[in-house]
Amino acid sequence: MALMTPDQFEESLKVLKPRVFMNGKVVENILENKNTRTVVEANKASYAWALDPDYKDIMTCYSPLIDDDVNRYTHVSASIDDLVKKAEAGTFTAEMLGTCIYRCVGYDAFHSLASTCWEMDKDLGTEYHPRFLEYLKMVQRKDLSVAGALTEPRGKRSQKTLDWPDPYLSLKLVDKNKDGIVVRGAKINISGAFASHELVVLPQAAHFKGEEDYAIAFATPTDAEGIIYVCQYSPYSAERDQADDIEELGNPVYGQRETSMVIFNNVFVPWERVFHCGEYNYSLKLVTRFAKTHRMTCGGTCKVGFMNQIIGACKLIQEYKGLEKAAHINDQLMEMVVLRETGRACGMASATKGAEEPSGSGVFLPDELMSNVSKLNICNAFWRTMALAGDIGGGLIVTMPSLKELKNPEVKDYVEEFYSFGSDEPTENILKTHKLLQHWTAGQHGVATWHGAGPVMANKIMLQRAIDYEHDKQIVKKTLNLKENK
Ligand SMILES: Cc1cc2nc3c(=O)[nH]c(=O)nc-3n(C[C@H](O)[C@H](O)[C@H](O)COP(=O)(O)OP(=O)(O)OC[C@H]3O[C@@H](n4cnc5c(N)ncnc54)[C@H](O)[C@@H]3O)c2cc1C
Incomplete structure (x- = not known):
């Protein structure tokens, strides 16, 4: 069976030697560092659930590619049912972890690659699709964790890519030879990559002729020579570093959410791992197909x-405070439920209205309109939910003492008495x-929800393309029996 146990996953990470930096120091061992450990734990949980009879159905599926059961996070959806299960898996993993499922970006990138490699081969006679399938088979057989990076442009946004004084502000080809390619550049904000086996990279700066060197997509081991991770460091990271016991923390085992910048300093990628190289007029397809798949995940699952x-915690606090009959709190809880279920409905609609794309490829992608609506809807719904939770929880959410005080003999009794309600x-x-x-x-989740899967404006641009105003106009014309133009 192509499924690793959680312990095998942990052992497999010991073999990798990623170069990771955090808080001005090198991270010698990502399994032991308190902050990077949270990503290891989150990924490890995905291996445990895949083997758990209670969760197996949601976390695994049959892969005809290798004729075996695989972790769902390594599978490319081949039906509406797969997309629905994908949505359910997203919600399940998120509620269990209370943080990122770090395998989701790679999973979503697989969808975009499977679809676009197939199309490039059909249109251009390239050989990317069989190459990608061989790679995916390897990932499935070895049950690898794969992170995903959509390398956004980092030059002045007012300038065209080719006008940047530093051409490597977006990931760019440095060299191409008979063995493979060499790339240089960076990706800011990538979730959990240092605790994954592999990294799948998609382009974003290539749109026009002349930008061929930015049109690159590939897979690389996370510890390939030249790859460097510079991790985020926030007050939450510092708090975890100082904790005597993780039980003191808001999300003890899985943490806030860990990202890092990934630097590609002349990284060599052999041809068998290159899935796009120079075909600039297909780069945008890779991006938009990834975006709509990922927006279903981030917005609707x-x-x-x-x-x-959040709702569970608010409900408990309502009961601790004896506010079960407070009408405004019940109303706020209901509002949160409505926001949540609207989010779920958008995710499900993205899945059930999904379709094979391109026709004949065998790859199913979410509906473009609904996946973008999912993300836009959740941007506001999540802020609103955070605000409602802040009201119900009260100032204590941000003024509370450390849980260490419960072990401090000088104040323990007061804390026990006055925080017991x-x-x-x-x-x-x-x-x-x-x-x-x-x-x-009061952490990173508000901004992270807003920007994860792309900023709102990028969403709206895609949405604009998917909206069919013509249909709506025709309805009005028909209803009012409007005359044609003179
Ligand atoms: C917690 C977290 C985890 C993430 N994980 C991943 C991951 O695993 N993999 C991955 O690929 N990505 C990941 N991302 C990246 C995410 O997709 C980006 O943050 C997102 O694309 C927004 O980019 P940005 O943060 O650089 O914001 P910016 O692009 O700097 O946006 C800031 C503002 O500038 C505006 N703006 C930007 N460019 C232009 C322009 N050309 N014209 C006009 N206005 C512009 C935006 O609309 C926005 O209003 C993650 C992000 C977060 C926050």
Whole structure:
């Protein structure tokens, strides 16, 4: 069976030697560093669920490619049913982790590559699709974790790519020879890559003739020579670094969410791992197909799981405070449920209205209109949910003391007394629930939800293309029996 156990996953990471930096220091061991460990734990959980009889159906599926069951996060959707299961898996993993499922970007990039490589081969006679399938088979057989990077342009946005003084502000080809390609550049904001086996890279700066060297997509081991990770470092990272016990933290095992910048300093990629090289007029297809797949994930699936955690914590706090009959709190909880279910409905509609793209490719992608609507909807819905949670939780969400005080003999009794709300609930439970809401409402999740899967304006540009105003105009013309132009 092509499924690793969680322990085998951890062992497999020990073989890799990624170059990782955090807080001005090298991370010698990502399995031991308290912050990078959270990504290891999150990925590890995805291996455990795949083998758990209770979750197997959602986390695994049959792959005809290797004639075996594989982790769903290594599978390319080949039907509407696959897309629906993909959406369900996104919600399930998010509510279980309370953070990123770091395997989702790679999963979504596979969809874009499978579809666009097939199309390039058909139109141009290239050989990317069989190459990509061989790669995917290897990923499935070895049950690898794969991160994904859409390399956005980093030059002055007012300038064209070719006008940048530094041509490597977006990932660019440096050399091409009989063995493969060499690339240089960077990707800012990539989720959990240092604790994955592989990294799949898609282009974003190539649109026009002359920009062929930016039209590159490939896969690389995460510890390939020349790859460097510079990790985020936030007050939450510092808090975890200082914690005596992870139980003090808002999301003890899986953390806030970990990203890093990935630098590609003249990284060599052999041809068998190159899936796009120079065909600039197909780069945008790779981007938009990835974007719509990822926007279904980010907008209509994982945030639904996150909202489950937020709503659960708010409901507990309502009960701790004896506010079960407070009409405005019940109304706020209901509003959160409506926002969550609207998110879920958008995700499901993206999946059920999905289609094979391109026709004949065997690859199913979410509906473009609904996936972009999913993401745009959740941007506001998530901020609103955070605000409502802030109201229900009260100022304690941000003013609460450290859970260490519960072990401090000088103040322990006061903390127990005055944070108990006079309830029978252990004060520790009350503080922990508020800490979870701190994790959600006062951390990185608001901005992360807004920008993950692309900023709002990028969403709107894609949406604009997918909207069919003609249909709406025709309805009005028919209803009013409007005359044709003179
Ligand atoms: C927590 C987190 C995790 C992420 N994980 C991943 C990942 O695993 N893989 C991955 O590929 N990506 C990932 N991303 C990247 C994400 O897709 C980018 O953050 C997103 O594309 C937005 O880019 P940016 O953050 O650079 O914002 P910017 O592009 O700097 O946007 C800031 C503002 O500038 C505007 N702007 C930008 N360019 C232009 C322009 N040309 N013209 C006019 N206005 C412009 C935007 O509309 C926005 O208003 C992650 C992001 C976050 C926050």
